Amino acid sequence: MTFPNSPDAAPFSPDANWWRQAAVYQIYPRSFSDHNGDGMGDLPGVTARMGYLSALGIDAIWLSPFYPSALADGGYDVDDYRNVDPRLGSLDDFDAMVSAAHAANIKVIVDVVPNHSSNHHGWFKDALAAAPGSPERARYQFFDGLGENGELPPSDWPSHFGGPAWTRVVEAASPNAGQLGQWYLHLFATEQPDFNWDHPEVREDFHTTLRFWADRGVDGFRVDVAHGLAKDMSLPLRSKPELEILVSDGSDPLFDRDAVHEIFEGWRTVLNEYTPPKAAVAEAWVPFTERRLKYARPSELGQAFNFDLLQAHFDGVEFRAIAQKCLVEAAASGASSTWVFSNHDVIRHASRYAFPDESTLADLESWLMADGVTPVTDQARGLRRARAATLFMLGLPGSAYLYQGEELGLFEVADLPHDSLQDPTWFRTGHQVKGRDGCRVPLPWTPTGENFGFGGTPWLPQPAGFGALAASVQDGVPGSTLEMYRAALKLRRELQCEESLEWLSAPESEVVHYRRPNGWEVLTNFAAVPAVLPPGVELARVAISSGESVVADEGATGAGISAGTIPAETTLWLAP
Numbered sequence: 280m281t282f283p284n285s286p287d288a289a290p291f292s293p294d295a296n297w298w299r300q301a302a303v304y305q306i307y308p309r310s311f312s313d314h315n316g317d318g319m320g321d322l323p324g325v326t327a328r329m330g331y332l333s334a335l336g337i338d339a340i341w342l343s344p345f346y347p348s349a350l351a352d353g354g355y356d357v358d359d360y361r362n363v364d365p366r367l368g369s370l371d372d373f374d375a376m377v378s379a380a381h382a383a384n385i386k387v388i389v390d391v392v393p394n395h396s397s398n399h400h401g402w403f404k405d406a407l408a409a410a411p412g413s414p415e416r417a418r419y420q421f422f423d424g425l426g427e428n429g430e431l432p433p434s435d436w437p438s439h440f441g442g443p444a445w446t447r448v449v450e451a452a453s454p455n456a457g458q459l460g461q462w463y464l465h466l467f468a469t470e471q472p473d474f475n476w477d478h479p480e481v482r483e484d485f486h487t488t489l490r491f492w493a494d495r496g497v498d499g500f501r502v503d504v505a506h507g508l509a510k511d512m513s514l515p516l517r518s519k520p521e522l523e524i525l526v527s528d529g530s531d532p533l534f535d536r537d538a539v540h541e542i543f544e545g546w547r548t549v550l551n552e553y554t555p556p557k558a559a560v561a562e563a564w565v566p567f568t569e570r571r572l573k574y575a576r577p578s579e580l581g582q583a584f585n586f587d588l589l590q591a592h593f594d595g596v597e598f599r600a601i602a603q604k605c606l607v608e609a610a611a612s613g614a615s616s617t618w619v620f621s622n623h624d625v626i627r628h629a630s631r632y633a634f635p636d637e638s639t640l641a642d643l644e645s646w647l648m649a650d651g652v653t654p655v656t657d658q659a660r661g662l663r664r665a666r667a668a669t670l671f672m673l674g675l676p677g678s679a680y681l682y683q684g685e686e687l688g689l690f691e692v693a694d695l696p697h698d699s700l701q702d703p704t705w706f707r708t709g710h711q712v713k714g715r716d717g718c719r720v721p722l723p724w725t726p727t728g729e730n731f732g733f734g735g736t737p738w739l740p741q742p743a744g745f746g747a748l749a750a751s752v753q754d755g756v757p758g759s760t761l762e763m764y765r766a767a768l769k770l771r772r773e774l775q776c777e778e779s780l781e782w783l784s785a786p787e788s789e790v791v792h793y794r795r796p797n798g799w800e801v802l803t804n805f806a807a808v809p810a811v812l813p814p815g816v817e818l819a820r821v822a823i824s825s826g827e828s829v830v831a832d833e834g835a836t837g838a839g840i841s842a843g844t845i846p847a848e849t850t851l852w853l854a855p
């Protein structure tokens with residue numbers, strides 16, 4: 280087995296390329312496992328579950344922010360980049376978690392949030408206390424307002440979570456103390472002021488943060504809003520209608536500007552101070568063009584999330600076309616591709632695929648409206664298709680990013696009581712859009728017991744149906760989603776080889792069939808009806824199936840396969 284950049288490297292050795300085809304498991308710390316019983320997951324909770332993670336067969340964990348935060352945006356509002364939220368543990372707990380992970384041969388990736396701090400960050404407090412035009416304000420995006428007395432925001436830009444992207448401050452410094460004064464930019468919540476990345480201290484401080492965590496042993500970084508750092512704030516600021524007609528060619532003043540790449544080249548220099556160099560992955564919601572790949576160049580972060588499969592319908596033609604395109608482009612940039620179906624920002628894929636075929640994105644979004652129509656969904660079908668999609672994806676060359684709970688087949692909790700919602704979207708849309716809490720509900724570990732084994736009373740209520748999906752219920756049960764993930768992640772270590780594949784089916788086929796260079800094959804029937812097995816596919820080669828009854832039979836002879844067909848919405852892995 281060889282890799283492009285390191286001809287003799289073993290895929291899962293601690294070499295510089297460990298990340299290229301890793302299975303990375305995203306932990307949303309507050310919702311994973313609560314060790315101290317306060318209702319919020321914590322770092323000791325992660326350490327205590329290291330055996331579970333190891334048995335799952337993942338190569339790395341990625342932790343969403345666990346830094347001190349008032350949690351205005353679930354921790355993506357960071358008060359102090361180089362510390363641990365006391366509710367989640369301490370730096371010692373962090374070190375213990377990293378040691379436990381490394382002892383289990385699991386790498387650790389942490390989230391860096393460089394576009395904005397929180398409004399409780401020391402620098403922002405200094406900026407509020409200082410006067411307009413002061414060096415303290417220069418680290419953020421403070422502007423005078425428009426209108427006769429500066430009473431209008433500097434532009435009409437909306438915040439990503441709803442409402443305006445500007446908040447006006449009450450000045451603290453004389454001579455205007457106590458009066459309404461300047462405005463600051465926050466592309467997200469009010470509590471998330473955007474940094475000014477033209478400021479050398481901002482650049483230097485993030486290098487310090489990278490070194491701080493790298494020195495503590497982390498193996499990589501996930502970079503939040505990577506495409507947002509370099510802004511063109513020259514006056515006059517462009518209006519929203521002007522922004523809307525901009526094509527993605529680098530001319531948008533807020534996102535994906537060419538100048539951002541110099542920042543990440545600087546980061547790569549820091550990451551390469553370590554042996555092996557630290558890995559990094561950009562969260563850059565940039566349309567799929569060569570522009571997105573720039574973030575993933577070896578001279579920058581190395582990988583960029585690709586959300587194309589996540590946004591696709593469960594459709595063989597679409598899936599194959601996306602996979603092919605991403606593989607070709609990633610290879611051209613020197614990166615390996617990434618794949619993801621679920622994360623803490625989107626509706627869980629077992630629920631997305633439960634919608635009728637003709638559903639649009641608008642249908643899914645309306646489900647999350649406060650007064651949205653509850654759609655007619657088919658949960659069993661959603662899970663069947665989610666399992667098939669996951670096996671299709673785990674066979675592809677590149678890194679698979681998995682989100683906690685998908686290995687249990689968890690669904691979106693779209694009917695959380697309104698008074699429990701915490702996503703800033705809920706508040707900033709005037710209680711119109713519920714937001715992302717439905718995929719962040721704390722995990723069920725046991726079918727009964729206090730809070731399904733999560734710990735204290737969870738910060739978001741768990742629905743009664745969660746107990747049936749608990750990890751302990753599925754443990755050792757053939758055909759369960761947990762056992763399917765375990766089996767696939769174990770076999771994936773044999774399956775992963777050179778980063779290429781050969782398509783064995785036609786582009787327009789709903790039965791998608793590919794072969795890896797070492798002879799492993801993956802076959803998915805995306806259709807809602809069984810399909811005839813392609814010629815030459817022998818049942819004896821079926822190593823794993825996404826269909827429950829097939830796995831339960833162990834010999835892969837159930838669910839129609841013995842009759843020479845592959846069941847509807849099912850993936851098979853065929854050993855060489």
Ligand code: NOJ
Pocket residue numbers: 352355392467503504562623624
């Ligand atoms: C992307 C993160 O994934 C999301 O959860 C967060 O709200 C925004 N960035 C802002 O940090």
